[in-house]
Amino acid sequence: MFKKILIANRGEIACRVIKTAHKMGIKTVAVFSEADREALHVQMADEAVFIGPAPSAQSYLVIDRIVQACKDTGAEAVHPGYGFLSENKLFQQALADNGIAFIGPDAHAIEAMGDKITSKKLAAAAGVSTVPGYMGIIKDAEEAVKIADDIGYPVMIKASAGGGGKGMRVAWNADEARDGFERATSEARSSFGDDRVFIEKFVDQPRHIEIQVLSDGENCIFLNERECSIQRRHQKVIEEAPSPFLDDATRKAMGEQAVALSKAVQYKSAGTVEFIVDGQRNFYFLEMNTRLQVEHPVTELITGLDLVEWMIRIAYGEKLTLQQKDVQLNGWAMESRIYAEDPYRNFLPSTGRLVHYQPPDESDTVRVDTGVYDGGEISMYYDPMIAKLVTYGPDRNSAIAAMRRALDEFYIRGVSHNIPFLASLLGKQRFVDGRLTTNFIAEEYPHGFNAADLPPEDPTVLACVAAVIHKQVQEREAMISGQMRGYEREVGTEYVVRFSKERYEPVSIADDLDGDGWGSIVTVGGTEHKVAGDWTFGEFLWLGTVDDRDVVVQVDRKGSSGYVLSTQGALADLKVFSPQAAAYDQLMPVKLPPDMSKYLLSPMPGLLVSIDVADGQEVKAGEKLAVIEAMKMENVLRAEQDGTVKKIHASAGGSLAVDQIIIEFA
Template sequence: MFGTILIANRGEIACRVIRTARRLGIRTVAVYSDADAGALHVAMADEARRLGPAPARESYLRIEAIIEAARASGAEAIHPGYGFLSENAEFAEACAAADLTFIGPPPAAIRAMGSKSAAKALMERAGVPLVPGYHGQDQSAATLRREADRIGYPLLIKASAGGGGKGMKVVENAAGLEEALALAKGEARSAFGDDDVLLERYLTRPRHIEIQVFADTQGNTVHLFERDCSIQRRHQKVVEEAPAPGMDPARREAMGRAACDAARAIGYVGAGTVEFIAEGDSFAFMEMNTRLQVEHPVTEAITGQDLVEWQLRVAAGQKLPLRQDQLGIGGHAIEVRLYAEDPSRDFAPSTGRIEHLRFPAGADGIRIDTGIREGDAVTIHYDPMIAKIIAEGPDRGAALARLARALAATEIAGPATNLPLLRAILAQPDFRAGALDTGFIGRHAESLLAPPAPAPGEALAAAIAALLAEEAARPAADPSDPHSPWGTALAWRLNGGGYQDFTLQDGEATHRLRAHLRPDGFRLDLPNGPSEVFALPLPDGRFALGIDGRSLPARVLRRDDRLTVLLDGAAHALRLVDPLAPAGTEGPASGRILAPMPGKVLEVLVASGQLVTRGAVLLVMEAMKVQMRITAPAEGVVGAVRCSPGDLVEDGAELVSMEGS
């Protein structure tokens, strides 16, 4: 076994590898960019080496810098994690040339499956069923249009060298093909340095089922059963579970056999995932990911195996720990991915500092994989995943119940997240019944992506309780007379009952609330009538909110005039309004085109004075390798262009002004 390994990755996968290495007595070396100098994976490792500036191309994708870090630290092997260089054959070859073991498959296997087009051609020759499509090398516009017309619509465009949903677009009809191709190729170029695409018929109600495979250098190949990864947004997985709901033994055996055959066909070694698309009674090969997958914890849960340990042992030349007949399924596991993104804005990435973060500590059957701590920042440079929350149980119902409780106990404040969406998915009747497919979120968008409900009276009461406690804790205005009523910040009135007025903004609604102080709490005039309120501190920093005879734990976080109320498994964003502050002089102007997300401006396609029609593309932005075209909301004349290609812009920054719109 290795004495020292370097982990050529960041975030939760780097932390995940470090945990197993530490258990096996292996010394670990982390690498980091300037943006990650204080990251959790850096703190966890035995040693850390700087790679370069924040952009991945200047740090985590620099093969020569990683090889040099491994040599200088005395590492014998490199674990690539997933993403970045994990499926890069040149990186695997560079490791071998430097006498370093690459903890992954041989370069030839990576190349065989690195191109989706080549992989499909290989599987076609091997007799593995495929979805009808075009996987050829001719990427001319004429050929792609001809092949698209032959396959028929709706059509799916996929980056040939890609993964993770990057460079993937659905085309409903021939009129949308040109724009979708441009976007897909642009994302593929940015994410993978290769803009080749393949075309496939788009199945309307498919399931995404993948098989975990493992092979060693002695010729042994096994599968560790399936995962259902059908719940997706932007063609990226959000919820994964194992085993797949409704999977019968015959199909499991057939898919497992096909996956092992695919691995053997390319001389595979190490961990890999063969992905299939299934509809009705049929299944078809999609692609093979030649690395560990983000969702591997659910497979670990149902098999009782540590897949990172398996990777390390295979890379060290050892046999697979178990034969196929020694592997079995025990229980059920479900994983959700907590992302910094705004589902209500087409899942636009969200950036900023994590101001508060609490996961359910020590909960039965719950595992948290994360590389983020409270106080860390989510930036535009990397994937916006904050954590994976995994629940296991004796059956699917038990795993669902545990996961629902874990999500209700998860608290986060800072960037927008998909936590409400995850809770809504778990509560959706079709999900609970196991009726899954890749269009699940879109089909249930009305209930899953509904705007946040107004803050309930309990949340308003919690906010007022926190503000009153904050004022009570302020030092007296006159230290020589601390009990003077004239210097107190609390509600006090001469010849009358004391009360304090507050104005809270909840979205578009404004609440003017009056709190009447009592010795044991206060009476609060809420929109639906008065309530008796008290608050008692709890040891974990929350307080017990008592309201009209009920008690529930609450937490209120304040940053300037922003209040986040964490109550009953939900977060409510409020703003404290100063009634004496002057009214703002600038309201939203219809002629201002604002950045819908923080990101980088790739192209500016208009100039000042140019006449544009409604829907015309003004510029192209990118954030976290997702491209977005910013279009004109109406016909008009471009006024000022306030950005240039290469600019990094914040969410809400003015990009273009329009006149006559």
């Protein structure tokens, strides 16, 4: 077996590969950019090599530096992870030319399947079902519109060398096709160095289901499917295995086509064949990813296989010891992608320090793949993923239940994150029923995600927890030294919980429920609730029961009487007062925020690519004002209403902070 391998990647996937390599007794080499000097993958590896500045085009994408790092450290093989150079045939060839093994397929398969135009032609030749479309090179936006008109709307405009939602747009009319072509080619050029795009029919009400294949070059098997239909902006959000939609016959047919395609290109490694499946279980080839997928853990949990280990063994020359009949489907697994983004601000990226990072404890039912740590940084230069949270259960409902609790226990502060949105998704009855399509998020959240999508299941639960914690705080404060004997401060049992200036809820607490010092009777609105919990000062989680129901509440103290509590994704900013203090609080005026309606503010930290208006210019609602690039994605800012530009406050090419003023209107 290899003695030492280099991981040509960063973040959670680099850490994931390092774990398996160490389990196999293989030493590891990490590579890192200036922004990743203190990254977790650098700390976990046996050795680390600096490869350049923060932008990936100057570090992680520079083939010569990766090859030189292998030579300098004596690494015999390279695992590319996903993204970056993982599907770059020139990288595989450069390694081969220097006698270094590539832990993945050969250049022929990468070239054939990594290019989406070529792969669709090969798939059709191999008898694999394909979606109608135009696979030729498209010269300009006008030709794109003509092709889209011929195919019939809606159409998908997609980067040939793309992946991860980059360089991808859906167009429903000619104007959107023209704009989508320009945006897709621009993103493709900056992300992949290849601005070719193709156009195909967009299948309405589709499911995105993919087949995991594993091949040693002779024996090729499929490891069942993954349901990846829950997507936003064409990026997967929640994945699961198996799919709640497929029957055995469709699973077998899709698997056999995936194997046929793999054999057609002499595939050798782990790979994924992605399909679009319509409501009648008709399926069409989408693309083949000649690498490890982000969502591979769900397949590992239902099959008991380590895909990274098999990739390494196959690259070393070992043969598969598995036959198709040996592949099992045991239980159900689900993965949620935890991103540094603000779901309440249209999922704009969030960067900065992870002031607190406390994932749930790992177990037989919970797995956390991450590349960050408490106190680490989320950089603006790379993908905003914080972690992949994976849960397992004997059936789908138990996997969902495990995920909902694990999300409650996942405590992140310092950057915005999408956990409230994930909790909301899991709570949708349509999701629980398994009625999924790639349009799920757009249909369930037609006006975007906001706090109204996450009301607490029972607000009295948070009132109970807030009151119990506040009483505990008061009891500690009452123990201050130096009090006169006989005049010690007494802690009351009557409180008022303020949910908002319009809602004050009287609460009373009777302690020592069972005479053993454990539990309380909390009365809210005249109804008694049995509350038992385990929380001490400084802890982020209140774990306990309310009326015999298991509850996990995240706790943040805010001043002397304020508490920000969250459970099931819902967040409540509460205050707990004595009855007299509550009466005074109701008389306090409310401070209104300043009016910023005359300004265009940067919704995220990023690079200002362009300013598309000038001082004194009149603009119409919907007109493009500026383009910001962040986390490798371009974001177009448009006018919300008619107006006149008074002053431009920022320059193209400059870096922006969140809420920085870009344009002032008259």
